[in-house]
Amino acid sequence: MNKIRLENISMSFGEKIALDDINLEVEKGKYIVILGPSGAGKTTLLKVIAGLFKPKKGHIYIDEDKNITNFPPEARKIAFLPQNYALFPKKTVWENISFSPKIQKLPNANELIKEFLLMVHLTDRPDAYPHELSGGMKQRTALGRALATNFSIMLLDEPLRALDARLRLELRNELKSMVKDLGFTVFHVTHDQEEAFSLGDTIVILNQGRIQQIGKQEELYRNPINEFVASFLGEVNKQYSNIKVKTSSVHRDGFDYIANLENDVKIKLYSNKLFEIDQKILLIIKSESIKIITIKKENKPAIGIKKYDSNDNNIELKLNTEKSNWFKGTILQKYYLGKYTNIEVKTEGFSDNKGILTAKLSSRKAVKFEPEDIVWLQIKPEHILII
Numbered sequence: 001m002n003k004i005r006l007e008n009i010s011m012s013f014g015e016k017i018a019l020d021d022i023n024l025e026v027e028k029g030k031y032i033v034i035l036g037p038s039g040a041g042k043t044t045l046l047k048v049i050a051g052l053f054k055p056k057k058g059h060i061y062i063d064e065d066k067n068i069t070n071f072p073p074e075a076r077k078i079a080f081l082p083q084n085y086a087l088f089p090k091k092t093v094w095e096n097i098s099f100s101p102k103i104q105k106l107p108n109a110n111e112l113i114k115e116f117l118l119m120v121h122l123t124d125r126p127d128a129y130p131h132e133l134s135g136g137m138k139q140r141t142a143l144g145r146a147l148a149t150n151f152s153i154m155l156l157d158e159p160l161r162a163l164d165a166r167l168r169l170e171l172r173n174e175l176k177s178m179v180k181d182l183g184f185t186v187f188h189v190t191h192d193q194e195e196a197f198s199l200g201d202t203i204v205i206l207n208q209g210r211i212q213q214i215g216k217q218e219e220l221y222r223n224p225i226n227e228f229v230a231s232f233l234g235e236v237n238k239q240y241s242n243i244k245v246k247t248s249s250v251h252r253d254g255f256d257y258i259a260n261l262e263n264d265v266k267i268k269l270y271s272n273k274l275f276e277i278d279q280k281i282l283l284i285i286k287s288e289s290i291k292i293i294t295i296k297k298e299n300k301p302a303i304g305i306k307k308y309d310s311n312d313n314n315i316e317l318k319l320n321t322e323k324s325n326w327f328k329g330t331i332l333q334k335y336y337l338g339k340y341t342n343i344e345v346k347t348e349g350f351s352d353n354k355g356i357l358t359a360k361l362s363s364r365k366a367v368k369f370e371p372e373d374i375v376w377l378q379i380k381p382e383h384i385l386i387i
Contacts, residue, residue, distance in 0.1 A: 009058035033200030265349030287360035341366035
């Protein structure tokens, strides 16, 4: 099998549309991650590919023109790992994993089974039955069984869901290496962005049964196509606005804009897309793109700000506004998240979320900021996405 192609796949359950005009082409050996929230249609899509559901409309092709839309599951030679594991309850771990190799009478079946037991960390439990296993062990047994089918297309529905954090990370790395070595084509469903970005050759973002965007990790993160993708792939601040000034950028290809915020506050923007004067826009500001600078601390200027009025007791900083937006605000809360800390700042001009912007800083840098501190928020025009 060289590739798999989905054309205009649609599926519904009564009045509820589960899949809506899905078009996707995947080359042999690629690791595709289908990413989306619960209820997006991810599992339904896998079941359609596996032959467990028949689409209401559309076709599935293997190897350019082999139409398998009406093939039963067993004729498709596609391995499917469901969320509920579907293990044989009266068979041991070894027997579950060896089921397909034995049926296919593979000459090196025992060696393959040993390899997969090692890969899924179950070499010490080959004789255990499913009822004797933890949830994570059951999941690893099901993963080993799917790998052992030796089918060139694999459908994995949340395969790392029940594992603890350490094992999930370890198995994640091994999983991609293993399927790459075997030349498998993989459709991997998850709702976890980190898992998706670490595994996928290509990411397919699904929501409400429709493909929202397909692309590489950096492309999706830096250039989300709509509000849903931007919000789903990170912590963002959102603000509706209107374009008021448009000029061709002097220093780069594209356009410089000025838009209005609340209380006549202006914000500078940059985009290589063309927007018109008075056009309503949505601004997306990723939390990690906001820099916080202290205005006043022990009657000294903020670190890194060299120009200030030393005669002013409040130390009014003279900021370089040519290349950045600066917004004055007051810190409301800090939320320590381990490596990172989220800082909520009440600031001028922004009306969405009650005027609160969230900045995501490394916890090392966030130590110096406390609630009630008055600060400047620096946001560069190129770090603001316009939708």
